[in-house]
Amino acid sequence: MSFLRKLGKDPFGIFIFIALFLFIIGPMISVILWAFSVQWRYPSLLPTQWGLKFWSQTFKRADILQALPLSLFLSLIVTLISAVICLPAAYAFARLKFRGSQFFLLSFLATNAFPRFGLYITIAVIFLKLNLVSTVLGVVLIQLVNTLLFMIWIPTAAFKGVDKSLEEAALDVGASRFRVFWQITLPQVIPAISAALMLTFVGTFYETQGAILIGLPGVRTMPVLMLSLINNQLVVQYGAILSLTLWIPSLLMLFFARRALSGKSLAAGFGV
Template identity: 35%
Template sequence: MRHNYRNWPILLVLGIFSTPLLIMLVFQVVDSFTLKQPGSLIPSGFTLEHFRFLWEELDTGRAGIWRVTLNTFIFATTTATVVTAIALTAGYALSRLNFPARGFFLAGLIVLHAFPTVTLIIAIFLILQILGLYDTLIGVIIVKTALELPFGIWIMKGFYDTVPWEIEMAGVQDGASRLRVWWQLVLPQVQPGLMAILIFSFLSGWSEFILPLVLAPGSDAQVLATYMQALILDDTKADFDLFKAVGLFYALPVVVIYVIFQNKLMNIYGGGSKG
């Protein structure tokens, strides 16, 4: 009780700053399911008309909502899988192996992670055109994966640093190969980091907007973020209640993932205090 009493000023400040966001979310949910008279804040009736995008093809210049949702799922899932797979092995190498230019690679991870995506967009655009991957979903996936890798590798290296050397040495002395030791002894120790990187990479891919908009402007490679942008491209005749309903549909998987995996998401800050 005394500990909770000491923390109440912090909780009060956080509550004050969170209240406007909570109010906006409540209005978004209410407006998505109700009808209102112009200029009124009080709903006049219940409706599912704003969710017509689920069964009707909207005139947005984009593919239908289910095609766009599938593109978004493929984009986020593939990005998360590749980032996690590479980060698992690269993080181990940087944590455990002494090889030439190891310090250079560690510094490079920090530099690459510090670069904003927007500063690289022109160079990425030209590279994708040369490779023939411009305006394709696979091209955007490759770019997003490359940009997420420095963060993932650095975090996994931190988790590997917390695993005692004695665990590996005991396995090697018992006759196990280095690969078997990594798979059976080390990997279970860094499982929280693995799950955190997987979830964060998926959420980052799910919410990506700039890369699909610039690097895949065609209708076949659109994602939910660009689909929403198309809904209000002409704001003189935009249906904002429809926009709120699409936003609710877009945010629902993220909310579900957060509710289920919130404890594992916090684990990303528990690994890697060593450099």
């Protein structure tokens, strides 16, 4: 009751919630309904025949069972490497003074400015020369470049926001540099870094262009398979079932990451 009363006090919030719910979740509802339908013909509002017939058919496909673990593995590796090369860079941008630091920091905007399509052939040639086509390493590299912007900018802002007086106080009482970093600096930047990690993971998991160009034929990721199951497929249900399955991990992540994402640190990464 008390919760309902509280809701009543916030009509604007309820309005925003309902409007946003219709806009964001509306399209997703049709996906969910399709996933559990065997037949759905206009003008019926709901599926004309419910059932799980297509679920077993979808998961019987050997390529899906191979692609899912591969995609998870790739996204993890890319996120990890991205963190290993970008976080030190972010620390440098935030804490060390060097000539051209601003130029270098802003230059990472270039990773998002040129239409990737225009770079295809040249990138393919580079990877062919390096013998990286159709290898996991090749896909990792091409996906890594997409992650640089967020993985550098967001943590840079977070490191800049760290309260230096605390660090200095700790150094004054004789704590080692490593200990100061570990116990004082790191906890302050963890929310922003975990947000950046999550954005990187999700973005990498759903990346297709690079995975197609460099991965095929040896490395076939989940979204590349989904493309063929969604666009040229007569049976609408396959795509619906796959989408639904992939949302389960996503929603779990959203649940855990909401706090990190809401932090000021994330948005500060964009220079706000």
